[in-house]
Amino acid sequence: MTYLTVYTDDATPETLLRTSDSAEIATTLKEIGVRLRHWDTIEGLSGAAQDEILTAYRDQVAAVIAEEGYTFVDVAQLHPDDTPDWPDRAADARAKFLAEHTHDDDEVRFFVAGSGIFYLHVNGRVHAVLCEPGDLLSVPKLTTHWFDMGTHPDFTAIRFFHDDDGWVGNFTGDPIATRIPDYDTIAADRGQE
Numbered sequence: 001m002t003y004l005t006v007y008t009d010d011a012t013p014e015t016l017l018r019t020s021d022s023a024e025i026a027t028t029l030k031e032i033g034v035r036l037r038h039w040d041t042i043e044g045l046s047g048a049a050q051d052e053i054l055t056a057y058r059d060q061v062a063a064v065i066a067e068e069g070y071t072f073v074d075v076a077q078l079h080p081d082d083t084p085d086w087p088d089r090a091a092d093a094r095a096k097f098l099a100e101h102t103h104d105d106d107e108v109r110f111f112v113a114g115s116g117i118f119y120l121h122v123n124g125r126v127h128a129v130l131c132e133p134g135d136l137l138s139v140p141k142l143t144t145h146w147f148d149m150g151t152h153p154d155f156t157a158i159r160f161f162h163d164d165d166g167w168v169g170n171f172t173g174d175p176i177a178t179r180i181p182d183y184d185t186i187a188a189d190r191g192q193e
C-alpha cells in the first residue's frame with residue numbers, strides 16, 4: 001500500500017505526518033501540485049518485456065497520453081539477479097537519482113510491480129511517497145525531488161515523457177537527501193505499523 005511520510009527540511013528533520021490512507025495521501029500531495037492516481041494492477045508483469053507491459057496497460061496509457069500530451073512512453077525495470085556484478089549495478093542505479101534534482105519535463109511513473117520512494121522537496125517540507133503497484137505519480141517539471149529504490153532494487157515502471165531529452169537531471173547540490181530517512185528505513189517503518 002502507498003505510504004506517505006512528511007518531514008521538515010531543517011538540519012534535524014522532524015516527522016510531521018505518516019499515513020497509508022490513500023485519500024489523505026492524495027490530498028496532501030495535491031497541495032504541492034503532485035498528482036497520485038491508481039490503476040487496477042495486472043499481475044504477472046514483473047520482468048515482462050516492454051511490449052507486453054505496454055499492451056497490457058494500453059487503454060490506461062492511451063488515456064494519460066490523450067489527457068496530458070506525452071509523446072514517448074517506455075518501461076524501466078530493475079530486478080535482483082545472481083550475477084556477481086548485481087550489487088554494483090544496483091548501487092550504481094540507486095546512486096543516479098539519489099541526490100536532489102529537477103527535470104525540465106514532468107516525471108510521471110506508473111508502478112507495474114515493485115516499489116520505490118519519490119522524495120518531493122516543496123515549501124520547506126519533504127514528502128516521501130513510497131509508491132507500490134497500481135500507483136501513477138505525476139511530479140510536475142522543475143519540482144525539486146530525488147528517488148530512492150533502496151539497497152535491493154526491484155521494480156517495473158511505465159514512464160511518460162513529453163520529449164526524449166527533458167529527463168536530464170539538473171542537480172541542485174543540496175545535500176538534503178542525506179538527512180532524510182532512506183528507502184530501507186521508511187520501508188521498515190511502514191512494515192511495523
Ligand SMILES: [Fe+2]
Binds near residue numbers: 102103107145
Ligand atoms: Fe527525477
